Each structure stands twice: as structure tokens, then as C-alpha cells.
Amino acid sequence: MGRFRRLLIGLSLASASLACAASPAAAQGVMRDRLVIIASTSAGTVSRMLSASFTERFEGVMEPTQRTLPTSGALELFCAGVGPQTPDIAVVVRRMPRSMLETCQGNGVRDVVEMRLGLSAVLLAVRRGEPTVNLTSRQVWEALAAERIVEEEFVPNRRGLWSEVSPLLPRSEIRVLAPNLGTGTNGLFEDMILEGGCRDVQAVRLIFEAAYRRSKCVTLREDGRVQRMGGLEVPAALLASPPGTIGVITFDQLQASGGNLVALSLDGVVPSQASIYAQDYGATRVVYLYAKRQHTRLREGVGVVRGIREFLNEATGEAAAGPGGYLSTTGLVPLPPAERAAQRRIAENMTLLSR
Structure with a gap:
């Protein structure tokens, strides 16, 4: 990733990180009091709807910070590293290529969870x-x-x-x-x-x-x-x-x-x-969600943020991603039942991506 983009993400999150220093989040042993989500332009509406429902469903949760970029830029920022200055979740309309996964790993982002939310x-x-x-x-x-x-x-x-x-x-x-x-x-x-x-x-x-x-x-x-x-x-x-x-x-x-x-x-x-x-119809994309399991872990009593597991459960729940779920208003076509169940298991267990 170029220095300019690193500077952008640092500037956009620095104020939020500093503001959290004396917040209830800090008292709980985490470094930020809200999730940071990066979304591709085409998945921005999906990300915003998930964030709104997540905020309403869980009492005391602060609305996630969001930013939209083209898919390649969103994945680059997600893979920039770990820590409070980097995003926790990416919602995109293209699967992360192997080369980008290698970039993630090279920057220390080793524990990545990958889920399919549906078809747009x-x-x-x-x-x-x-x-x-x-x-x-x-x-x-x-x-x-x-x-x-x-x-x-x-x-x-x-x-x-x-x-x-x-x-x-x-x-x-x-x-x-x-x-x-x-x-x-x-x-x-x-x-x-x-x-x-x-x-x-x-x-x-x-x-x-x-x-x-x-x-x-x-x-x-x-x-x-x-x-x-x-x-x-x-x-x-x-x-x-x-x-x-x-x-x-x-x-x-x-x-x-x-x-x-x-x-x-x-x-x-x-x-x-x-x-x-079957993705025979060309104007179809799979909507993917990527999350950093490392951001949920406590290291020496300190973690990055709380709520990642809950957000993943919200994203894969039937109320969101099932037939008639609220994400259908964005054009999302639900996955077949067996695959929806598989994605819920990934969310519950935070199963790591391996390929």
C-alpha cells in the first residue's frame, strides 16, 4: 500500500483512537470503543444496513465508523496491518485474491475470517x-x-x-x-x-x-x-x-x-x-465479509475492539441474509439454505480462512 493511503487511514482513525483513551472501552481493556468497517462502493449499502441493525440490536453499542472505497482499495486498507489504526471488517463484492491474502499475512494480518453474505x-x-x-x-x-x-x-x-x-x-x-x-x-x-x-x-x-x-x-x-x-x-x-x-x-x-x-x-x-x-447471469457478484480475528483477542489484557463476533452473527442471521431479510432491499439474493447455515457456523466459530 502507498504511503498516501496509509496516511489517509491513519488520519481518519487517529482522532477516534485518542478519544477512546479515557473511555469505557479503555476501562474494559480494549483500544477502541467502536468497530471500523471498510466497504467497497458497491457494498456500501449492505454495510450501512448491517451497521444500523447491529447498533439497534445490541444495547450500548456505538455505531461503527465506516468508509467506502473501490474494492481493491478497501482490501488494501484491511490488509494494512493490525491494531486500532486499521479496519476490523471489510465488506466487498469480490473475493480477496491470493496475492492480497499474502499482503495481509506479510503485514501481520494472519487470522482472517472470510464469509459469503449473499449474491448481488x-x-x-x-x-x-x-x-x-x-x-x-x-x-x-x-x-x-x-x-x-x-x-x-x-x-x-x-x-x-x-x-x-x-x-x-x-x-x-x-x-x-x-x-x-x-x-x-x-x-x-x-x-x-x-x-x-x-x-x-x-x-x-x-x-x-x-x-x-x-x-x-x-x-x-x-x-x-x-x-x-x-x-x-x-x-x-x-x-x-x-x-x-x-x-x-x-x-x-x-x-x-x-x-x-x-x-x-x-x-x-x-x-x-x-x-x-449459478452465477450464469453476468451482472451478479458475491458479497464477501472479511474480519480480523486478531482484533478480538486480548493480548496482555488489551484487545483492539469488542463486537466483531456479534457483527458477524448479525450479518449471517436469517433476519439479515435470509429470504425476505432486510438485506434483500439492497438487491442481495440469499444463498441456498445449506450454505447460509455454513456461513453462520463460520461466524459463530470465527473459522479462519485457509487456502
């Missing part, structure tokens, strides 16, 4: 009875991106019809309802559909700077073709929209519509519980 899927839907077009991620990006490519140059995107994107698509207006920026559903939409659609575009691949390259993928047009709103508002707005409007929703919202909304095929796969479980 984002999909495109129309009202029941309307034509269900077969779209690709590339076509979605070409229709919605703020800029299109003409002779290897980026120019404003003024396409008005889907047929202008591809002659195989209908001659209907491009109209899309999308969740507001900063929401978990929009993060998944950006990561899995928009970036997936522009990943192999040569003009985008030639951009050296990663942040600038991503901006070309996820910056959407602002000419009225894309309408932003709260994620929970999209299904109702879609039902009241002109024919041909497409909504960006979660799988849970599709199920809650009672058949009034129909999912579109994306990259040749129709999103269903079966295709999401």
Missing part, C-alpha cells in the same frame, strides 16, 4: 406485456454513456433510438430509469453492466489512467434519456412510465412486483434465481 444482482426490466428485447452490456453502455466513439474520438452521445445502437434492436425511444448515484444498486449497475459493456472498447482500453478510463464507462448522458431517482422508487415509476421505458432494479424488486415487471435478457442470459445462484 442488478437487472433491467420493463412492464409486463411490453416487448422484451435481448440486450448486451455493450449496447446498454453505447445507449446510455455521455459520450460515444466516432473514429476513435469521444463525442457527445445523441442517439435517440435503440435501433441507432444496433439495427437488431427496436425503433423505440431510449428511456431508462436508474437509481441515484452513490446507491448500492447503482454501484452494481456501474461495475457489472456499464464497465462490463465498455471493457473491450479499444478507445477506452487505450486510456492509461484507471480513474479516467472508468469515468468514460460510467458517466451517463444528462439529456433526459436517463432519469435518476431513489432506488426504491424505480419500480413504481417504471409502471407509470411511457411504453418502452427500461428500469434498473434489483432481483428482490422484480420478485416484489408480483409479475408486473419482467426482466430482460442480458448478454444472452435471463436473470432468475437459478441463473443468479
Whole structure:
């Protein structure tokens, strides 16, 4: 990890650590009075909902400190080391690669707990009875991106019809309802559909700077073709929209519509519980939680923080991660029953990751 990022995490947590010196936490033999959680952008909503429920469920618990970063940055900070200046938990939408686990171990983070919370899927839907077009991620990006490519140059995107994107698509207006920026559903939409659609575009691949390259993928047009709103508002707005409007929703919202909304095929796969479980549907990610068991241990009578085990139990409980659990409102698809039970055992025993 670079020195700049080390400085960021140190500055963000130093005040909290100092404030705890004379706190009840210090009297209990711990170094911080609250959990510190780092979340990837796409898992931010999941992390916030878990933290809110954890705080309400356990009396006297202080709300965890949270910070969101892209997945790679979140894992880097988690693996920066052990102690009160580093995070206790990371919630991300990608499994920690072996190279990052080696970085963790090299920095002294040896006792890592890994859990799967569920599957996040984002999909495109129309009202029941309307034509269900077969779209690709590339076509979605070409229709919605703020800029299109003409002779290897980026120019404003003024396409008005889907047929202008591809002659195989209908001659209907491009109209899309999308969740507001900063929401978990929009993060998944950006990561899995928009970036997936522009990943192999040569003009985008030639951009050296990663942040600038991503901006070309996820910056959407602002000419009225894309309408932003709260994620929970999209299904109702879609039902009241002109024919041909497409909504960006979660799988849970599709199920809650009672058949009034129909999912579109994306990259040749129709999103269903079966295709999401099997991860055949491309716009699917597994949500992982990583925790440092070392932060729960007492060393010479002093530990880092209390509450890690309780947070893991909250995250894997049926009220959160089961069918109809509160995490389903973030688009999280529950794991199969046997796997949910396995994750609860990991949480209860704080079983260490080994691979």
C-alpha cells in the first residue's frame, strides 16, 4: 500500500483512537470503543444496513465508523496491518485474491475470517406485456454513456433510438430509469453492466489512467434519456412510465412486483434465481465479509475492539441474509439454505480462512 493511503487511514482513525483513551472501552481493556468497517462502493449499502441493525440490536453499542472505497482499495486498507489504526471488517463484492491474502499475512494480518453474505444482482426490466428485447452490456453502455466513439474520438452521445445502437434492436425511444448515484444498486449497475459493456472498447482500453478510463464507462448522458431517482422508487415509476421505458432494479424488486415487471435478457442470459445462484447471469457478484480475528483477542489484557463476533452473527442471521431479510432491499439474493447455515457456523466459530 502507498504511503498516501496509509496516511489517509491513519488520519481518519487517529482522532477516534485518542478519544477512546479515557473511555469505557479503555476501562474494559480494549483500544477502541467502536468497530471500523471498510466497504467497497458497491457494498456500501449492505454495510450501512448491517451497521444500523447491529447498533439497534445490541444495547450500548456505538455505531461503527465506516468508509467506502473501490474494492481493491478497501482490501488494501484491511490488509494494512493490525491494531486500532486499521479496519476490523471489510465488506466487498469480490473475493480477496491470493496475492492480497499474502499482503495481509506479510503485514501481520494472519487470522482472517472470510464469509459469503449473499449474491448481488442488478437487472433491467420493463412492464409486463411490453416487448422484451435481448440486450448486451455493450449496447446498454453505447445507449446510455455521455459520450460515444466516432473514429476513435469521444463525442457527445445523441442517439435517440435503440435501433441507432444496433439495427437488431427496436425503433423505440431510449428511456431508462436508474437509481441515484452513490446507491448500492447503482454501484452494481456501474461495475457489472456499464464497465462490463465498455471493457473491450479499444478507445477506452487505450486510456492509461484507471480513474479516467472508468469515468468514460460510467458517466451517463444528462439529456433526459436517463432519469435518476431513489432506488426504491424505480419500480413504481417504471409502471407509470411511457411504453418502452427500461428500469434498473434489483432481483428482490422484480420478485416484489408480483409479475408486473419482467426482466430482460442480458448478454444472452435471463436473470432468475437459478441463473443468479449459478452465477450464469453476468451482472451478479458475491458479497464477501472479511474480519480480523486478531482484533478480538486480548493480548496482555488489551484487545483492539469488542463486537466483531456479534457483527458477524448479525450479518449471517436469517433476519439479515435470509429470504425476505432486510438485506434483500439492497438487491442481495440469499444463498441456498445449506450454505447460509455454513456461513453462520463460520461466524459463530470465527473459522479462519485457509487456502
